[in-house]
């Protein structure tokens with residue numbers, strides 16, 4: 001049942017790809033809630049439908065995807081009924097996004113600072129100097145010892161781990177109510193993974209905003225999650241608090257994932 005603590009509620013979402021010859025359901029009657037202030041981990045094997053779920057919540061599904069049923073309620077309003085214009089201000093405004101790779105986030109011809117300036121101009125109508133002030137503060141919060149240097153850098157001048165921290169800063173800049181992180185640490189070395197998880201946790205606690213953290217790694221779930229959704233072949237097969245899922249798994253797939261982790 002939806003309650004006032006749901007930030008986002010998905011009801012009966014079914015999505016398929018039609019390649020002419022056959023229709024393939026990849027999300028099947030998905031129903032779940034993201035609670036306010038909570039970190040929810042979405043875990044499942046590669047190909048189980050995690051990224052498509054994220055794309056659906058962002059209102060940015062591929063053209064070929066066909067949604068045959070379901071609602072996606074953000075603060076009670078169905079984003080499936082929104083115009084592209086509304087969705088654009090929702091993405092990067094109320095909802096921030098971090099992906100595994102940063103190619104789509106950065107324009108290689110522009111310095112990091114220009115990325116922040118554009119974002120702040122669009123979402124907060126800030127002047128260049130105000131935008132710079134806010135960006136430097138945020139880069140400091142992202143644990144860069146010399147924010148000014150990062151602000152002036154071109155994306156290719158940064159390491160992968162640094163780019164990922166900047167991407168997180170850009171996602172958090174508009175002060176979203178929800179951060180969706182789709183395997184943001186998968187390609188990174190262990191210490192950098194830990195940094196990113198710490199930054200996301202700290203932001204969640206400080207702001208009381210919600211996080212959907214997508215991963216195939218139970219170690220990450222253990223580290224960061226309050227709530228867990230377990231996905232298999234396009235279905236949520238189990239959901240509950242982290243403690244319940246980790247100590248009293250009910251579904252065979254969850255048990256199998258845990259057996260691999262232990």
Ligand code: ADP
Nearest residue numbers: 017026045046047048049050051052053062064
């Ligand atoms: P995950 O993120 O859990 O690895 P995805 O959500 O990316 O999984 O994909 C779920 C399923 O949907 C996979 O079987 C994948 O092959 C299929 N799929 C994803 N995108 C497309 C697409 N554009 N066209 C056809 N099938 C797709």
Ligand code: MG
Nearest residue numbers: 050051052183
């Ligand atoms: Mg994926």
